[in-house]
Amino acid sequence: MDQFIIEGGARLNGEIPIGGAKNSGLKLMVAALLSPGPLVLSNVPDIADIRTMKRLLTGLGMEVVQVDPHTLSLSGQITSVEAPYDIVSKMRASILVLGPLLARVGEAKVSLPGGCAIGTRPVDLHLKGFEAMGAEIVLENGYINASAPGGLKGARIVLPFASVGATENLLMAATLAKGTTEIVNAAREPEIADLAGCLRAMGARISGEGTGTLVIEGVPALHGAEYAVMPDRIECGTYACAAVITGGDLLLVGGREEDQEAVITALEAAGAEVQLDQRGLRVRARGQLRGIDLMTEPYPGFPTDMQAQFMAMLAVADGASMITETIFENRFMHVPELNRMGANVNIHGRSAIIRGVRGLSGARVMATDLRASFSLILAGLRAEGETVLSRIYHLDRGYEGVDRKLAACGAIIRRVRAEA
Numbered sequence: 047m048d049q050f051i052i053e054g055g056a057r058l059n060g061e062i063p064i065g066g067a068k069n070s071g072l073k074l075m076v077a078a079l080l081s082p083g084p085l086v087l088s089n090v091p092d093i094a095d096i097r098t099m100k101r102l103l104t105g106l107g108m109e110v111v112q113v114d115p116h117t118l119s120l121s122g123q124i125t126s127v128e129a130p131y132d133i134v135s136k137m138r139a140s141i142l143v144l145g146p147l148l149a150r151v152g153e154a155k156v157s158l159p160g161g162c163a164i165g166t167r168p169v170d171l172h173l174k175g176f177e178a179m180g181a182e183i184v185l186e187n188g189y190i191n192a193s194a195p196g197g198l199k200g201a202r203i204v205l206p207f208a209s210v211g212a213t214e215n216l217l218m219a220a221t222l223a224k225g226t227t228e229i230v231n232a233a234r235e236p237e238i239a240d241l242a243g244c245l246r247a248m249g250a251r252i253s254g255e256g257t258g259t260l261v262i263e264g265v266p267a268l269h270g271a272e273y274a275v276m277p278d279r280i281e282c283g284t285y286a287c288a289a290v291i292t293g294g295d296l297l298l299v300g301g302r303e304e305d306q307e308a309v310i311t312a313l314e315a316a317g318a319e320v321q322l323d324q325r326g327l328r329v330r331a332r333g334q335l336r337g338i339d340l341m342t343e344p345y346p347g348f349p350t351d352m353q354a355q356f357m358a359m360l361a362v363a364d365g366a367s368m369i370t371e372t373i374f375e376n377r378f379m380h381v382p383e384l385n386r387m388g389a390n391v392n393i394h395g396r397s398a399i400i401r402g403v404r405g406l407s408g409a410r411v412m413a414t415d416l417r418a419s420f421s422l423i424l425a426g427l428r429a430e431g432e433t434v435l436s437r438i439y440h441l442d443r444g445y446e447g448v449d450r451k452l453a454a455c456g457a458i459i460r461r462v463r464a465e466a
């Protein structure tokens with residue numbers, strides 16, 4: 047298993063290219079199930095989750111061709127409707143094949159994802175939505191068995207919570223359902239607008255993305271298309287924190303202001319400077335950081351996927367901060383690891399109080415999930431001495447070329463193979 051070894055203290059200066067969004071690219075790949083294709087996707091990040099999705103789709107019968115390191119061509123016939131446990135348990139986004147399979151071939155067998163490190167993460171809203179569209183769902187032996195022999199029917203679905211995954215699953219299914227589907231209290235994340243854009247390019251009839259009510263008029267068939275995955279707003283926000291925590295200055299090439307106003311507002315409130323540049327976002331530290339209060343919320347609120355990275359940054363701010371996590375019930379696993387590096391963070395229910403310290407010190411720490419992993423890299427970049435981060439397979443799920451991108455801007459970081 048690989049580890050990162052980081053020698054802290056370097057200020058980061060330079061440019062970091064922002065890749066395509068993991069949380070969009072995965073869904074756009076799944077959308078390929080809705081047509082014979084080919085669906086040609088560019089700006090696809092080269093990360094482990096995308097490779098896992100390739101395996102899943104190939105197992106369902108699709109042909110996935112790697113045209114170049116960041117372009118995929120997806121086409122083919124569906125020859126299996128089963129998403130097996132070993133893939134779904136590795137990557138929760140696998141649940142999203144349920145809707146497209148149901149819509150295209152009228153049946154699906156998808157392993158229940160179960161919980162994961164950050165929370166229990168049930169899929170009840172997905173299943174209730176499909177039932178409203180006429181599907182029959184049976185849970186058996188850890189699998190969701192879903193069928194809609196006569197096809198899915200359009201329905202009005204009111205989501206009690208604006209779930210990103212449920213919105214995407216239902217949106218994809220509705221493109222081929224008979225009649226009109228309305229998804230009320232739909233999630234408004236930019237990745238959903240990206241998915242709607244791709245589906246529209248494939249011939250779907252969708253309106254309302256970004257507004258909270260999606261209206262989808264089912265069509266008999268979709269066709270192939272070419273589409274570019276949007277830039278990864280979370281990767282961009284993560285490297286913004288790297289600029290600030292190291293007292294540096296980074297141009298995040300391809301970063302978009304419109305996708306992350308809440309993150310930019312929080313960076314500025316903490317004392318950082320964010321400037322729009324023709325090529326992206328320029329982020330730099332401006333004197334000592336200030337403590338701030340944050341609450342994670344569905345988009346356009348502050349994203350839960352940026353919570354751990356902000357906590358590392360606020361650990362060295364002047365004064366106290368409070369971060370309240372409202373999306374996932376167990377997303378503070380980085381706290382004990384940050385505290386091992388000298389941070390002063392206490393958890394009270396779903397809030398964490400961060401009392402700023404003068405400095406952090408390098409330590410051996412362990413990654414527990416994707417974003418928690420990066421918060422420890424950020425702490426390691428700032429800390430005095432050496433930090434050894436293990437279990438970086440969590441990080442490889444969602445960040446491409448971390449050591450390469452950071453080292454190009456002056457970080458001292460290397461990837462090593464640890465002895466078993």
Ligand SMILES: CC(=O)N[C@H]1[C@@H](OP(=O)(O)OP(=O)(O)OC[C@H]2O[C@@H](n3ccc(=O)[nH]c3=O)[C@H](O)[C@@H]2O)O[C@H](CO)[C@@H](O)[C@@H]1O
Pocket residue numbers: 069070072138139165166167168169170171172173207208209210211212350351373374375
């Ligand atoms: C691959 C991907 O895009 N992942 C993102 C997606 O995850 P994901 O799509 O899983 O997130 P959801 O918005 O669905 O989940 C948010 C909350 O709703 C709950 N819930 C969800 C569905 C359901 O049927 N029942 C239910 O109770 C979940 O347990 C969680 O507490 O959105 C999250 C919230 O922005 C992000 O943190 C993840 O990075």
Ligand SMILES: C=C(OP(=O)(O)O)C(=O)O
Pocket residue numbers: 069137138139351416417444
């Ligand atoms: C929680 C995340 O991803 P997933 O939903 O794939 O676990 C994430 O991207 O931070």
